[in-house]
Structure formats: C-alpha cells, structure tokens
Amino acid sequence: MIHLSNDFPKEFKWGSSTNAQQFEGGFQEGNKGLSIADVRKNDGNQNESDFDDFKTASDHYHRYKEDIKYYGEMGFQIYRFTMSWSRVFPNGDDIEPNEEGLKFYDNVLTELEKYHIEPVVTLYAYDLPLHLLKKYNGWMSRNIILDYSHYVRTVVKYFKGRVKYWIPFNEQNYLLLDSKYMSGYQTKNQTELFQMQHNFNLSYANAVKIVHDIDSKAKVGGNIGNSCVYPKTCNPLDVEKADNVMKRIGYGPADVDFKGQYSAYYLNSFKDVNFNEIIQDNDLKLLNSVKPDFMSLTYYMSSAIGSNDNVDSMNAIKSPNPYCKTTDWGWTIDPYGFKHYLEDFYQRYQLPILILENGLGAHDILENNNQVHDDYRIKYLANHIERMKEAVVDGVKVIGYLTWSATDLYSTREGFDKRYGFIYVDKNNDLKRIKKDSFEWYQHVIKTNGRDLSLRIE
Template identity: 75%
Template structure:
C-alpha cells in the first residue's frame, strides 16, 4: 500500500543551533588557547562597537546551565553546538588534551542528557587554533590533517556513545568564497585555494573514518552552506553562469562530502591548477572511502546570478532577487528557494537530510521587557511549510534546527543582527529574555508542526 506523508514524521527532530566562536565566550578561561576567531575582528569594521570581538559573545561559557534550561522549556528535541578545537588543544597540536576543555563539553552534554535533548556536534566552525596559522599557515599545510585528526580522535573517544550526530566542518564549501574568514589565511591564487580545500576534504574523510571506527553507533555527515542560485533571466548565458556557480560552490564540494569523488566539472573550475602537484598518492582512495550517514544543509536565502556577475566571493550567495523581499541586511527572503534547495540535494545524493541552520537576522527591539518578533515567526512559518511540502514530495528529512537558539554574535554584524528565540540584553549583564517567537516555536514543537499560525 502506498503511503503519502501529509505532515511531519512522528519522531521528527525539532531543534536549534549555536556556534562556539559566536556564542561561547570564555576565550581565555578553562585553559583555552587563542583561535583565529579571537583575533580576526581587530581589523574589521563592525557596527556594534561595544562588542567588537568574539571573546565574550553571549557568555554561554558561564551560563550554559541557564541556557540549556531554556532549551528544555522551549521543548527542543535536538540541539547543535560546536566544540572549539583550541579549547581541547590550546595550541592545536599539544601532546595532551586540555582536561578542563573536555570537562566543559562533558558538562554541556550532561545538561542536555538531563533534559533528553539529543546533541549534534560540529567540530570546526571558522576557529582554527591560532598557533597552527602562525606555525604553518593552517589549512595551507598537510600537517593540519594530522593535527585535526588527533583532535577528532580525542573527542570521539572521550564522548563515545553520547553524540548521535557528528558534523566535521561547518559550511565547508564557503572556503572557496572567503578563505580568510573560514581558514584564517587569504588564498593568493587558485592553486592555494584548491590546496586548502583539498586539505579540508582529506581531513573530512579522515574524520568520518575515525568516528565510524571509534563509535560505530554514531552518525557522521558533511555540511553544505546554502547554494540555491537562480539565473537572472532565461538568457542561456545567465543560465550557464548560474550553473557554473552551483557546480563550483555547491555540487562540487557536495560530491566530495556525499559521493566521495572529485567531479571533473569541479576540478575544471580551478583554472591553471596543476592537481598532480597537490594530490598525493592514496589521497583519492581516502576520499573515495567517504561513506556519510546523512547530509546536513544550512539555508537562509537564494541568490540570482547573471552572465556578468562576479561569483568568486560571498556576494554570489547574496545577489538580490527583484521578485523577493529582503531582510534588513539585504538577504533575499525566499521560502520556495528552501524547498528547491532541499529537493535538489536530496534527489542528487539520496541521503537523509538534517537541516542544521535556517533563520532570520533582524534588528530586534526591546520594548517594556518584550520583543515582538512577528517577522521572524512569519519567516520561519513560511520556510517550515515549504519543508513540509518537500517531505510530502518524498524527501527524507531527519530534523530541522533553526539559527539560532539564543542571540549570539553574528559573524560580521555583531549583536545588532539577532537570530534567536531568546534575547540577550547587552545593556543588562547579558540577561536572557524570551521573545514572542519563543512561545511560537514551543507550540510548533509540541504539536509536531501542526500549529504554525
């Protein structure tokens, strides 16, 4: 008998996400070493002058028990956080892990376990230990593969049986658009860019191998940042340019993460690179060994590309669409793009999908102790409805995690750009205040997506 899914599966995992470098704080406490995220903003211009770096962020380091109590009240079934490499290995390549760092994440897992919230752990999110950047230019050197693999082996062994989902890298494909931010080193040419991407790919393959060996009961999957790119018009030249962009920053990296292969069209996008000087013996065999259990995707917006557009930097995922509204930061609001993105990747790779991030960044205004963020509720409602349609079309979606659970330090806009269900009041000792969307999402979770409006 044929059964067509009409709603969300019974055990659908509703959750939310955060990221260590944007949320954790405690940059020099508990034995943590400096990372590139602790220093990168010294030369950047940010709107939020009172929070000019990631060093304090939302101070989750000191408030994790309070924050996780909020997660329990919200009803989260699943929660994604990232571990900071330099909190485990302060220099990135120490002989022994930092005991206090392991204990910190042990305590976070204990709190999540207390409330039966399933953890998803990302192991790298733009926070390379600074020492490795200084020592050998970080991801430019193959030495980083050994150091990263040791970090992966350490945490996988220490937390064996306690983490259901591991994600080795956050939005690994965006290295191609902003190597300075993702890796701490600005690639000077296509050869250097591919060399870093190759070291990422080998490290990812090693991570899958290590985690599956250490903890066969867990699941591991790659992560691709949103790449839903439309052609600017039906001019074949516009279509070709958008196809090239998708192959370069979408399907090419995804082919490695989810199929274990370098597709020719992906390699052809790196002009003038002598791959034989970079790819060593047995590298391709290691990449071919990749067998992910799921794929995780992040989505915020779609983009529109024309034949004359520059697709070599982050603007390629942010080009405006005249048919869509946009956020305060010019990000296109496109719920259908979410469905299109999900279905394209599922049909291509046939792996279960975990939506790792989806959300709206906005100027939230605190009035009389309240934050009425109806615009966030509208955005999430429309995207959830489109996700529901994708499920009805046969897409296997494990769960949906919003960005973010609590306000955190946005990558380039500081605290002015807020995403959370819980407001962080930087004018009142980082006090936590539940927004209107908190109560809305609580209802969504409780009714398994039935009551959205």
C-alpha cells in the first residue's frame, strides 16, 4: 500500500551549526597552535566599520556551557561544530596530540550529551595549522595527506562512539573560487589549483576510510556549498555558461565526493594542466574506493549566470536575479532554489542529505530593552523550511536541517556587522548572550517537527 505524507518524518533532526574559526576564540589558550585564521587580516575590500579578527570571535571557548544550554532550551536534536586542527595538533604534524585540545572537545561533547543533542563534526574549515603553511605550503604538498590523516585518525579514535556524523571538509568545492581563504595559499595557475584540489580529494578519501575503519557505526560524507545556478536568460549562451559553472563548481567536486571519480567535464575545465604529472599511481583507485554514507549541503542563495559573467571568484555565486529580493549584502533570497538544489543533487547522487547550513545574514539591531526583532530571519527560514518540506514530500531523503548559525559569530569577511544567529552576541557588553525573536520561533518549529511555521511574516 502506498502512503504519502505531508509532514517531515518522525526521525527528522533539527538544529544549527557553528564553526571553530568564527566562533571558538581562545586562539592561544590550552596550548593551541596558530592557524591561518588566527593571522588573517582585512584585505582592504571590506567596508565594515568594526571588522576585527578571529582570535576572540564569540569566545565559545570559555562559554561553551552557556551556549549549549541555550541550544538545549531551544530543543536542538543535532548540532554541528568544527574541530580546530591546531587545537588538537598545535603544529599540525606533531606526533602526539595536545591533551588540553582533546579535553576541550571532550567537554563540548559532554555538554551536548547532557541535553541529548547529537553532534555533527566537521574536521577542517579554513583553519590550517600555520606551521604547515610555512613548512611545505600546506595543501600544495602531498605531505599534507599524511598529516591530515593522522589528525583525523586521532580524533575519530578518541571520540569513537560519541560522534555519529563526520564531515572531513567544509564546502570543499569553494577551493576553486578562493584558494587563499581556504588554504592560506593563493594558487598561481590552473595546475597549482588542481594540484591543491587533488590533495584535498585524497585527504577526503583517506578520512572516509579512517572513519569507517575505526567506528563502524559512524557515518561520514562530503560537503558541497550552495550549488544552484540558473541561466540569466533562455539564450543558449547563458544556459551553456550556467551549465559549465555547475560542472566545475557543483557537479565536478560532488562527483569526487559522492561517486569517487573525476568526470571528464570536470578535468576539461582545468585548462592546460598535465594531470599525469599530478595524479600518481593508485590515486584514482583510492578515490574510487570510498563510499560515503550521506552528502551534506549548504545553501544560502541561487545564482543567475550570463554568458559574459566572470565566474572565477566568489562573486560567481552572488550573481543577482532580477526576480528575487536580496539580503543586506546582495545575496539572492530564493527559497525555491533550495528545493531545486535538494532535488537536483538527490536525483543525481541518491544519497541521504544533511543540510549543514542555511540562514540569513543581516544588520541585527539590539533595542534599548535588550530585544532583537528579526522577523526577516524568521520569514527567510520559514520559507526555506516550507520548500525543504516539499522536497521531502516529493521523495528526497533528508536526515536533518541545520541553520547557520546557532549563535552570532564572526562572519568570514564582515566581522560582527553581519549576524546569523538565534542568539545575539553583544560586543559592547562582555559578549553577553541575548535571545532574538527567532529563538522562540525556532524552538516552536522544532517542537512541532516543522508542522507549525505560524509566526512567519508574509
């Protein structure tokens, strides 16, 4: 008998995400080593008045109990955080791990367990140990594969049985658009870019095998960022350009993560590269051997691409659509694009999906009565959840939904001017935590398993 449901399944998981380099702080505490995030500087392109650094961020390092208590109050069933490689191995290539670093993440997991929140752990999010960049140019060298694998093996073994979902890299496909931010090294040409991408891919393959070998009950999957590209018009030249962008930035990297192969169209997008000088014996066999358990996807906006658009930078994903409104930062607001993305990738790869990030960055205002009225965020999330439900009803298997972000954190290029969280961080008052209107709204969404989005503003 066929039974169709209009609701999320009972086992659907609700929660949110953060990221160590943007949230954790405590950059020189607990014997942590420096990472590329700790020495990042304003590149001169930002217009924000209060651009600061990642060294303090939201100070989660000292406030993790308070933060996780809020998550328990909201009713999170799942929570994604990232581990900092340089907190576990200060130099990145140490033989023995830093016990204080392991203890910190042990404490975080203990607090999550206290509130019955299931952890999702990302192992790398743009915070390479600085020592490895200086030693051998980091991800440009195949030496990184062994050092990263040692780090992965250490934490997966140490936390065996306590982490069900592991994600080796955050939005790895964006390496093609911003190698400097992701790795600390600006690639000079297509050969260097592919060499770096190949080292990431081999490290990912090793990580998948390590997780499966150490913890048979744990699940592991790759992460693809925000790949929903429309042609700007029905002009075949625009359609072709949009298709090529998806092949290079979306499907090409996803084919590696979820099918274990380099597709010809992906390799063809790297011009004048001698792949035989980079791909060594058994590399392709390693890539093809891994079998991920799920795919994790992030989504903020769709992009409208025209034949004359430059698509070789992060601006490619911010191409405007005249039929959609935008955020304060010009990011297209397109809930249907979310549904399109989910159905497209599920039909293509036939793996369960974990939504790792979805959210709205805005200039949140703290009122005199210590309130933050963020109905625009409620509207954005509610409309995206509705579209996600449509995809689920249409047969897309979605494990859970994690917003970006749980608490305000340091945005990658806009500091605290750009906020995403359900909980406001008051920079002018000792980083005090303050619930926004969206806090109680999302609490209600979780309680009703997404059935009641009644606080949505039309």
